[in-house]
Amino acid sequence: MNRSVSALLRSQSATLIAIVVVGTVLLGIASQGDLFSPVGLRTFFQFLAVPILIGLAQMITVAVGQLNLAVGAIGGVAAALSAVLMADVGVPPLLGALVPLVVGALAGLGNGLLVMLTRINGFIVTLATMTILLGAQYALVGTRTVSASNWEPLAAVGKATVAGIPVIFFAAVAVAVVVALAFRFTLTGRQLLASGDNPEAARLAGISNDRSVVVAHTASGLLCGVAALVSLASLPGVNQSVGGDWLLPSFAAPIIGGVALTGGTVAVLGTVLAATVVRLVDTARAEFQLAPAWVNFVIGAVVLGTVALDRVRQVRAERRRGALRAAGPQNVTPVEATR
């Protein structure tokens, strides 16, 4: 069972790597090498950091069987509050860089506690907190754009490159590595997966599902905060629209990356690769000067295709298992998925 799951994930990642490679080559040819020019490379990776981070943020909540509709709102509020504090109150940029992280973690903690205490569906809780936070974001920045000149040192980090690749991309990759290690090697990480896979079994094994939910939402919020920090550093300014277009990419990355929506699995590499594919679509869109709406259409279609294909694969695997069972000496009662 374990081996087949990891094999499936590996095959998904292999497919994604192939898509990334082929897509990059085709796009490189189509753009006559522009994609591989210093500017092209820098732009590509600069705008890849946020999709990776929000994809991971969503992945963590999905892993425990929850979801987080508020990713964009949390990121937006975190960025807006930090920007306003630095521009209007005069908070030094170093301290201001911590604000998004704290705000994100607190907002996530709030989501987790609400889900735990009220037992309301996580969808509705995060829908409600999303609207509250969007209101807060609007109250903070209103219709103005807070210019990045208020946090020069941070913006410098956002522009810095190592070997032609932006530092913020490396930061996103580092976060991904930490998340992967946490899920593989820490007790908490394993507990989150256990709670997501089968809450009843996790409870019987002495794992607190409540704690898992709260930890997952807090971690998710924290990653939204990191994404907000990255936006703060790389965007020319912060306004009401920061975070507004994060929702679909945040779901698209883990779903295309092979994370089961029912919880219990994570695929950090898959999520990162899927975010890269989405970024390639966006780059292609810019290259061929199509309307931005096309990206939404393509991603929506790809997500639909992915879930449908996944299901087909699953049904086929089940059928194969069923056939094996029928051929065996005695019929074993099939174990049904709990959710």
Next chain:
Amino acid sequence: MNEPGLLRRFVATPRFVLVVIIVLLVAVLVAVKPSFLNGTFVIAPLLTSIAVFTVVGLAQMMVLSIGHMNIAVGQMAAFGAMVSGITFDLAGWPLVAGIAAGLVAGAAIGALTGWIIARTGVNSFIVTLAMSFALLGLVPTIYSSLSAGSAFTTKPAGFDLLGRGSFADVCLVGWCGPAAIPLIVVPVALVMVLVAVLFTKTRVGRELLLTGASVKAAELSGIPTGRRIVLAHALSGALAALAGILLATSIGSFTPSIGDEFMLQSFVGPILGGTLLAGGYVSVVGTFLGITLTLVIRKGLELFGVGIETLNVLLGVILLVALSADRVREVRLRRGRTPDASGAATPEREEVAA
């Protein structure tokens, strides 16, 4: 089903609480701001938006009845409205035919969504989310390729009467109706009755609710659950399209931004009205009251000059408080602390209040 029992049961529902809150709120608003009673400029627009958003709430309620959700409710509205707009603008169809085309388009996109869900067994949240983004990409693209200013502005005969007319335009034997009541409430009231009849009086409606209460039980009782799932999503798409078209008639043109505000409202209305997220229980009147409450609050805030961001914060808080209160009541009922917990207050799961 005797009369006093019915009354007592109504008092115990969220709907009664909503009526009380709405009445109190309106009383306070009228007392503080007498201009709230201005027929043409306050009441009529309020009723128009209540009418439109009630249909939005019903669109969501339709899929909530089977325990699904429709994240694409706003985009389906945009899609249906777009098709209507095309038939008016490019084909010159009359009002009724164009609206029918929009409804069919909405139903078709909803049926497609339902078919994908039933066929693949994937969570409705993800399928409708993906669908919403596919449409979010498709609709503006079609608008910009088929129209000059990204809007369809041709108005067939009766278009303005439906969207902006009031009973003052309807005169019988020299007596005209009040200008405060827009004509748009007529089709919406009709739709509410139809949806209520569907769930209370028809076999299909009961089967939808049973599917929502327990897919397995429904399957075992011989209900074609797959087909019911497709039906629920098709009806949801058609209602969403109707809401989009009605909104277009009231603002005067078809634009890609129709439906942008629908998603949150579509959940708030039914949930405040007592519709269960888990499926198996719906309330048409509750949905109407839930929508009415949020829109009265919105109007009140507007009268006081409070910004839209406060409304958002308030809506979120109301949603959380309402659901938490529900949760607290449920827990107390289970512990048996309330004296009348045994009989009236344990709601039958598969029932409808229309």
